[in-house]
Structure formats: structure tokens, C-alpha cells
Amino acid sequence: QVQLVESGGGLVQAGDSLRLSCVVSRSLLSINVMGWYRQPPGKQRELVASVTSGGFTNVADSVKGRFTISSDNAKNTVYLQMNSLKPEDTAVYYCKAQVTIRAFWGQGTQVTVSS
Numbered sequence: 064q065v066q067l068v069e070s071g072g073g074l075v076q077a078g079d080s081l082r083l084s085c086v087v088s089r090s091l092l093s094i095n096v097m098g099w100y101r102q103p104p105g106k107q108r109e110l111v112a113s114v115t116s117g118g119f120t121n122v123a124d125s126v127k128g129r130f131t132i133s134s135d136n137a138k139n140t141v142y143l144q145m146n147s148l149k150p151e152d153t154a155v156y157y158c159k160a161q162v163t164i165r166a167f168w169g170q171g172t173q174v175t176v177s178s
Contacts, residue, residue: 065089065160065167072156072172075148079176083143085158085169091136092116096161099132099143101154101174108157112143126152148176 066088075081083099091097098113112122112132120132131144141158153176158169 065094065162067158067160067167067169069156069158069169069172072174074175074177077149077176077178079148080144080146081148081174083145083156083158083172083174085141085143087139087141087158087160089139091134091139091141094160094162097132097134097141098159098161099141100157100159101152102157102171103151103154106154111156114141145174148174150176150178152176 068086071081071083094116096113096115099111100108101111102108110123111126112130114120114132114134122130129147134141155171155173157171160167
């Protein structure tokens with residue numbers, strides 16, 4: 064089992080920055096892929112960014128250049144740095160851990176960007 068706890072969401076204005084954190088209950092080195100997903104109101108959940116245990120990252124085109132994913136193995140924490148936020152970034156943001164064929168999700172954190 065893997066427990067994930069997200070934090071860092073909130074209400075901000077367009078152009079502001081936020082950093083989301085996802086604390087994981089086990090070593091990140093034992094997890095194949097860590098990812099940040101988001102679900103805007105009335106829409107499907109989508110991948111925002113991911114990082115493998117080997118350090119390879121992937122960022123969705125919609126946020127490329129504005130969002131950065133990183134990890135701190137010593138703290139078992141994955142971060143999502145979000146800059147130049149836009150109203151369309153409003154969503155519940157979820158952290159996901161992929162361990163072989165099993166996926167574990169956090170409870171989500173709300174990000175609201177006002178115009």
C-alpha cells in the first residue's frame with residue numbers, strides 16, 4: 064500500500080504561483096512513476112506531469128513552460144511548481160503513485176485561479 068497526502072492548493076489570482084506537495088508513505092525509489100493529475104469542474108481527469116524513479120520527467124503541453132515537477136527522495140515528497148497560473152488551471156489536483164500495475168491516489172487539493 065501507498066498513502067499519498069497532497070497540500071499547497073488554494074485560491075490565487077491569474078499570474079500567481081503555487082507549489083503543490085505530495086508526501087508519500089514509502090521511498091520514491093520503490094515507485095515506478097509519480098504523477099500529478101488534475102480534474103477541472105465537469106471535465107475528465109488529465110495528466111499534468113510525471114516523474115519516474117530514474118528522474119525522467121514529462122509535462123503536458125498545456126502547462127509546459129509554466130509547471131515543473133520535481134522530487135525529493137530524502138523527504139519522500141513530489142512537488143508541482145505552478146507559475147503564471149491561468150483561470151483554466153482551476154481544478155482539483157491529485158497525486159498518483161504507480162507501482163508496477165497498481166495505482167494509488169491522494170485525496171486531492173483544490174486550486175482555484177481567479178481572473
